[in-house]
Amino acid sequence: MIDYPDTNRLYPFKNYQRLCFLKNIITNPNIIVGDFTYYDDLENTNNFENNVLYSYLV
DSSP states (O other), rough: OOOOOOOSSSSSSSTTEEEEEGTTTTOOOOOOOOOOEEEEOSOOOGGGGGGOOOOOOO
């Protein structure tokens, strides 16, 4: 049986605070990500929305 990370947790690894699941930090309704989409940032994982340069609405 495969043990998958819990996508409801902000950080999938307890001792590694640089990598987070994006769906738990995104507040902009125009940014859509999957359950297992993650982001790794050296400074602050909450900076992801500031790094989105283009938003294409479908």
